[in-house]
Amino acid sequence: MSLYPELKGLYHLRETIGSGGFAKVKLAYHALTGEKVAVKIMDKRQLGPELPRVTTEIAAMKELCHHHICKLFQVIETETRFYLILEYCPEGELFDYIVSKDRLEEDEARIFFRQIVAAVAYIHDVGFAHRDLKPENLLLDEEQNIKLIDFGLCAKPKGGMSSYLATLCGSPAYAAPELIAGKQYLGSEVDQWSMGVLLYALLCGFLPFDDENISQLYKKIKHGTYSSPEWLSEESKELIAHLLQVDPKRRITIPDLLQHEWLTHGFNVPIEWQSKYKKNLDDDCVIELSVHHGKKRVDMEDEIQEWKYDYLTATYFLLLEKKRKGKPVRLLLKP
Numbered sequence: 001m002s003l004y005p006e007l008k009g010l011y012h013l014r015e016t017i018g019s020g021g022f023a024k025v026k027l028a029y030h031a032l033t034g035e036k037v038a039v040k041i042m043d044k045r046q047l048g049p050e051l052p053r054v055t056t057e058i059a060a061m062k063e064l065c066h067h068h069i070c071k072l073f074q075v076i077e078t079e080t081r082f083y084l085i086l087e088y089c090p091e092g093e094l095f096d097y098i099v100s101k102d103r104l105e106e107d108e109a110r111i112f113f114r115q116i117v118a119a120v121a122y123i124h125d126v127g128f129a130h131r132d133l134k135p136e137n138l139l140l141d142e143e144q145n146i147k148l149i150d151f152g153l154c155a156k157p158k159g160g161m162s163s164y165l166a167t168l169c170g171s172p173a174y175a176a177p178e179l180i181a182g183k184q185y186l187g188s189e190v191d192q193w194s195m196g197v198l199l200y201a202l203l204c205g206f207l208p209f210d211d212e213n214i215s216q217l218y219k220k221i222k223h224g225t226y227s228s229p230e231w232l233s234e235e236s237k238e239l240i241a242h243l244l245q246v247d248p249k250r251r252i253t254i255p256d257l258l259q260h261e262w263l264t265h266g267f268n269v270p271i272e273w274q275s276k277y278k279k280n281l282d283d284d285c286v287i288e289l290s291v292h293h294g295k296k297r298v299d300m301e302d303e304i305q306e307w308k309y310d311y312l313t314a315t316y317f318l319l320l321e322k323k324r325k326g327k328p329v330r331l332l333l334k335p
């Protein structure tokens, strides 16, 4: 008797690869392509007040399609569970990578931070603020590319990114002063602050604001008091200081960040933040699916473009993944 009957024949479940609070994440194989995926399983009865986080995350991830954001392939909802079928990131959390190396050299930190800035620039452009940026929510794929996860606390202000938010959320050590002060804030500005904490963590291996006593921690954040280890270059100290500006109006903005000299050093081009994923359907994938389902190509295209985030959506995206990796664009089983 399968623990997860809704996945039978669709995904072959393997070991648990992560868990966080109300969710368990398991490695699985997508039956039709043989590709690995991550299955985030949430029990509705355990979610309780966290239920809105799941609907928020699903709605956001359906709108986000970027090479540095963990891709959502399929959503399965039953009476008692949610299953999110997600892009598999075999190299785990950036958090563990930093810990394994104590701290990163500037060149390596720059490569990761350019990818993080690209992902955040994209989600802000689409109208979302993540609001929980931290190394635990940045995973690494097989090529050590950054993949942003956990959109459960993200916000898409109705009036756009210039509209103020007020909800207190995120992880205290990464939270901006205006957020912990309970003031109204702009989602883009709190994400910029969190990126400052992230950059500091990449280059130092520890947090700029840390204290076991939460009110002492809040005091340090509110005053923006942190120390700069002697190994930090002047340029990285300047960039960190511009991100960790207590006054959100003096904090560096994404457009300035994209062409900042610390970030372009050695690259000499601004960060290319737009999504690399193509908007139009891939012919090879459509043809393979139409043959598999015995449908006319035009009918197959119409069905795929409904983007129902069902098994067909997952199979299309995973065929595209196979093509990107240079594998044959073929499905494994006949119906």
Ligand SMILES: [NH3+]CCCOc1cc(-c2cn[nH]c2)ccc1C(=O)Nc1ccccc1
Residues within 6 Å of the ligand: 017, 018, 019, 020, 021, 022, 023, 024, 025, 037, 038, 040, 070, 086, 087, 088, 089, 090, 093, 136, 137, 139, 149, 150, 152
């Ligand atoms: N800190 C990450 C732990 C593992 O969590 C995930 C892993 C993957 C993953 C692993 N490989 N590929 C994708 C995809 C999504 C998650 C995730 O959303 N976790 C989570 C977030 C908030 C609350 C509870 C759980």
